[in-house]
Amino acid sequence: MANIRELRTKRTKLGADARAIMALAESEGRSMTPEEEVRFDKFMEERDGVDRTIERAEKLEEGDRDDAALEDLERGGTRGGDEAMGALRAYVLGGRSVLTERQARALNASHDPEGGFLNAPQQFVQELLKGVDDMVAIRRLATVQQLTQAESLGVPTLDTDFNDADWTSEVATGSQDDAMRLGKRELRPNPLAKQVRVSRKLMRTSVISPEVLVRQRMEYKFGTTAEKAYMTGDGNKKPLGLFTASPDGIPTSRDIDVSTSGTGFVNVAAGNAADDLITAKYTLKGAYHKNARWLFHRFMIASVRKLKDGQGNYVWRAGLSTDQPDTILDLPFLMSEFAPATFGDGDYVGLLGDFSYYWIAEALQFEVQRLNELYATSNQVGFIGRMEADGMPVLAEAFVRLQSNDVVP
Numbered sequence: 239m240a241n242i243r244e245l246r247t248k249r250t251k252l253g254a255d256a257r258a259i260m261a262l263a264e265s266e267g268r269s270m271t272p273e274e275e276v277r278f279d280k281f282m283e284e285r286d287g288v289d290r291t292i293e294r295a296e297k298l299e300e301g302d303r304d305d306a307a308l309e310d311l312e313r314g315g316t317r318g319g320d321e322a323m324g325a326l327r328a329y330v331l332g333g334r335s336v337l338t339e340r341q342a343r344a345l346n347a348s349h350d351p352e353g354g355f356l357n358a359p360q361q362f363v364q365e366l367l368k369g370v371d372d373m374v375a376i377r378r379l380a381t382v383q384q385l386t387q388a389e390s391l392g393v394p395t396l397d398t399d400f401n402d403a404d405w406t407s408e409v410a411t412g413s414q415d416d417a418m419r420l421g422k423r424e425l426r427p428n429p430l431a432k433q434v435r436v437s438r439k440l441m442r443t444s445v446i447s448p449e450v451l452v453r454q455r456m457e458y459k460f461g462t463t464a465e466k467a468y469m470t471g472d473g474n475k476k477p478l479g480l481f482t483a484s485p486d487g488i489p490t491s492r493d494i495d496v497s498t499s500g501t502g503f504v505n506v507a508a509g510n511a512a513d514d515l516i517t518a519k520y521t522l523k524g525a526y527h528k529n530a531r532w533l534f535h536r537f538m539i540a541s542v543r544k545l546k547d548g549q550g551n552y553v554w555r556a557g558l559s560t561d562q563p564d565t566i567l568d569l570p571f572l573m574s575e576f577a578p579a580t581f582g583d584g585d586y587v588g589l590l591g592d593f594s595y596y597w598i599a600e601a602l603q604f605e606v607q608r609l610n611e612l613y614a615t616s617n618q619v620g621f622i623g624r625m626e627a628d629g630m631p632v633l634a635e636a637f638v639r640l641q642s643n644d645v646v647p
Contacts, residue, residue, distance in 0.1 A: 245292045252285035253564070260552055267550060282543070374461045375572050376468040376480075379531070379593035380629065383425075384600055390426040391599040391628075425599035427626040428475050430460055435618040449621070453606050456623040460604050462576070468596065468629050469576045477629035480533070480596065480637065481578060481586045487631040488639055494518045495643035496588070498581050512545040512553050514640075518590055519567050521638045526592040532571035534588040535579045542566055581642045591637030602626035 259278045263270045270278060383391055404412035434456070436448045464477070471479040478487045494517055497510035522530060534542065543554045555565050563570045569590070581587045602625055609620035631637055 242292060242295050245288055245295065249285055249288045249292065252281050252288065256281040256285070257555065260555075264551055269546075269550075374458075374465045375574055376465055376593065376596065376629075377461070377598060379572075380468070380596040380598045381594050382598045382600060384603070385427060389601075390424050391597075425597060425628040425630060427599050427601035427628045428477075429602075430463060430623075430625040430627070432456060432459065432623045434621045434623075435613055435616075436621070438617045438619060441619055449608070449619075452621050456606055456621070457604060460623060460625050464625070464627055464629075465574075466576050468598070469574070470578075471629075473630065477598070477627070478631070480589055480591075480631060481639065483639075488634050488637050492521075492634055492637055493586075493639045493641045494521055496640045498583075498587065498642045511541075515542070515545070515553055515567060518638045518640055519569065522590055523635065526636050527569065529592045529594060530569055530590055531593065532566050532569060532588060532590050533577055534571060534573060535575070535577040536573050537579055538577070538581070538588055539571070539573055583642055585642045586639055587642045588640040589637060590640070591631075595631060595633040595636035596629060597632045598627060598629040600625075600627045 256278050259270065259274050259281070263274060385391060401415050406412050434452050436452065440448055467477040467479060469479045470481050471477040472482055473479075473484060473486065478484055480488065482488075483490045483493070494514065496514040496518075519527075543552075545553045553567050555568070565571070577588065578586050604623065604625045607622045607624070609622065613620050
């Protein structure tokens with residue numbers, strides 16, 4: 239695997255190459271030519287690939303909890319030898335139908351779909367083949383409060399402030415002001431749970447530790463379940479999401495229309511969408527810009543990259559170094575698989591805000607309990623994952639939500 243520093247250097251160069259193409263078109267007061275757009279998209283696609291590689295490399299470096307499992311792998315030898323290795327490769331490439339009877343015997347350990355192929359030769363399975371984990375971002379940026387004794391978290395709110403001070407004389411006190419009103423938001427952690435059982439035979443014979451695998455995947459799945467609720471939860475025994483209109487979170491008064499086409503993407507041809515994003519940026523008070531981020535699904539990002547403002551300048555700009563991220567109207571953005579991905583008329587398509595004003599209350603951080611005896615009669619070991627959390631936006635003015643408004647070009 240390439241050194242992470244080298245990958246970041248490559249990422250920076252690809253961003254600079256893409257930015258150079260865009261800058262040339264801007265300096266000549268024109269749009270990019272079809273050939274330039276192809277080269278631009280090629281650079282950006284390659285850079286996105288480097289981003290994914292960096293993310294995987296960083297996850298491996300942070301995998302301290304996997305050390306014990308890897309040590310087990312190192313002590314386990316290469317069970318099955320060359321014959322089992324060849325059989326496993328044949329299975330991965332062609333499926334069970336291409337295996338000879340001898341190869342099938344070499345790989346079979348109980349029921350293959352339920353985990354038997356974890357018993358493959360060690361040198362082939364030090365990395366589990368699985369889909370790319372979707373990025374979990376909201377909790378990382380939110381304000382997380384840990385509850386140790388109380389059942390809920392009360393958040394005091396300033397619903398109505400004083401009026402402006404009075405210009406008066408040296409000895410006067412100004413008029414009496416009774417306008418201030420306080421309110422309260424309450425976060426009450428709700429339970430999440432999942433149960434998995436693993437056969438004792440698989441626990442005993444598998445090269446990859448089933449317990450480590452179960453714990454890792456539970457951790458990720460609990461994270462994504464919470465992340466989805468932080469995005470779109472309705473607040474009923476679950477968090478209140480950013481994309482759920484509510485007077486208790488972000489009301490509809492914080493919504494801004496964005497011109498979209500019937501296909502659900504930003505309507506570049508209509509020429510209004512870039513202006514709509516500018517309106518959204520400055521609907522958010524300047525005090526929040528320092529920590530503000532856009533939040534979009536990758537489908538939306540694909541369209542936003544092509545938008546220009548009234549002077550013909552692209553609103554999206556590539557970061558020119560590793561400590562300067564890509565920006566939209568000079569503000570960084572998050573790309574999440576759990577942000578809205580279907581953009582019909584009236585649907586929410588994105589958001590801009592300071593996510594430190596999304597509060598999360600946790601009464602029980604994620605934990606996994608191992609049950610050795612409960613399923614002894616079925617020769618299994620049980621694992622129960624648990625977590626208790628709630629979340630909600632606590633300050634509406636720290637967010638601006640973007641709503642689709644279909645415009646026919």
